[in-house]
Amino acid sequence: MLLNTMLVVLTDLAARLLGNTLFRRHFHLLLSALVVFGPALSLWVSQYSVFAKRTHYLYRMFLRSGWGWTCLFVGSFVFLLSFSIRRSFSLSLRHLSRLGAAGGLWLAFRRLLDLLENATGCCYEPLAAPLEDAAGQSLLLLREGDSKSECLGAGMLWRGYEVSQDVFLLCLCCLLLAEETAVFGPYLSLGGTADAPLRILFLFCVLLLGLWVFLLLCLLAYFPQFPTQLLGGALGCLSWRGLYQGFYRLGPSWYCPGRPGLGLLNTKTGSTGAEEDGEVSRDQ
Numbered sequence: 001m002l003l004n005t006m007l008v009v010l011t012d013l014a015a016r017l018l019g020n021t022l023f024r025r026h027f028h029l030l031l032s033a034l035v036v037f038g039p040a041l042s043l044w045v046s047q048y049s050v051f052a053k054r055t056h057y058l059y060r061m062f063l064r065s066g067w068g069w070t071c072l073f074v075g076s077f078v079f080l081l082s083f084s085i086r087r088s089f090s091l092s093l094r095h096l097s098r099l100g101a102a103g104g105l106w107l108a109f110r111r112l113l114d115l116l117e118n119a120t121g122c123c124y125e126p127l128a129a130p131l132e133d134a135a136g137q138s139l140l141l142l143r144e145g146d147s148k149s150e151c152l153g154a155g156m157l158w159r160g161y162e163v164s165q166d167v168f169l170l171c172l173c174c175l176l177l178a179e180e181t182a183v184f185g186p187y188l189s190l191g192g193t194a195d196a197p198l199r200i201l202f203l204f205c206v207l208l209l210g211l212w213v214f215l216l217l218c219l220l221a222y223f224p225q226f227p228t229q230l231l232g233g234a235l236g237c238l239s240w241r242g243l244y245q246g247f248y249r250l251g252p253s254w255y256c257p258g259r260p261g262l263g264l265l266n267t268k269t270g271s272t273g274a275e276e277d278g279e280v281s282r283d284q
Contacts, residue, residue: 004196011199012188014206018178019185027178028237031171034213035233038220045221052222063166063215067106070173071099073208074180077201078260081184084198085264095264097257098248102176105239106169113163114148121160123151164225164232170216171236177209179244183261190265 017023050056062069075096082092123146151158184202188194194202220229244259252258 007196007199007203011184011194011202015181015185015188015202017185018182018206019189024178024182028175028240031174031213031216032233032237034216035167035171035220035230038217039224039226039229041217041221042224047222049222051218054223058211058215058218062211063170066169066173066212067103069208070176070212071103073201073204074177075099077198077205078180080198080201081187082264084195085187085192091263094252094257095260098180098243098260099176101247101257102172102239102243105243106172109168109235109239110165113165113168117158117160117162118147121148121158121162123148124157124159126157162225162228163235164219164229166219167216167229167232168236168239170212170219171233172239174209174212174216175237175240175244177205177212179240180260181205181209183265186261186265192265 046052051058078095078099079092082095083089086092122142124142146154146156148158148160181202184194247256248259250256250258252262
């Protein structure tokens with residue numbers, strides 16, 4: 001009984017925050033400021049911290065499979081929420097297709113970024129007996145014809161034009177989580193009921209959002225690469241804006257799944273569904 005009460009209180013508070021209009025409208029600005037000014041934290045953090053090593057458990061366990069964790073928790077939450085309201089597989093799958101569209105965009109950008117790095121970069125092999133050039137850097141021998149994966153797999157160095165795919169992924173996942181979970185607050189305020197499994201899934205989504213923000217801070221503070229990370233953050237924000245502020249606003253159709261909550265939040269009040277859905281869409 002006590003645990004259930006704590007679960008209800010925590011999820012209600014989190015739903016109120018994520019469903020707040022100010023939060024939804026300005027979270028991307030907060031994330032953008034984090035990406036711009038986050039590298040300045042490298043002046044204060046210790047390079048001997050456990051988070052200064054790429055082999056840390058959180059990086060290996062979560063960062064390398066960030067999209068999978070996001071799809072697992074967000075997809076479960078979106079499906080359970082939509083199905084518990086409408087009892088319609090087709091509607092639930094339509095809302096789930098937003099993750100498919102975002103995943104397709106992410107994979108397409110990953111491919112383009114890989115092509116860009118391979119086209120603009122070169123592989124370097126350190127000399128057996130390093131010499132020092134005028135700038136104090138070890139001289140390197142250029143190796144032609146290698147791709148980035150082959151170069152790094154052979155234990156050599158790759159230098160090219162890069163966009164941080166980690167920062168891109170974390171920014172996109174944060175904004176996607178904020179958008180998809182924001183509907184839970186209006187749902188509860190309209191009188192919707194939520195049992196323990198749905199609340200637990202929502203809480204996991206909130207915790208995952210906090211973890212992505214924390215890992216983003218760690219990357220910016222312990223591994224600052226200002227130009228590449230800034231470009232990665234900008235690409236993540238632009239992807240979110242193109243999907244949630246552009247494409248999904250076209251409304252539900254055979255090619256567009258519509259905004260989060262569309263067609264779901266009109267069953268818990270006595271007013272007309274069209275008016276309620278329109279109000280939620282304007283708030284978001």
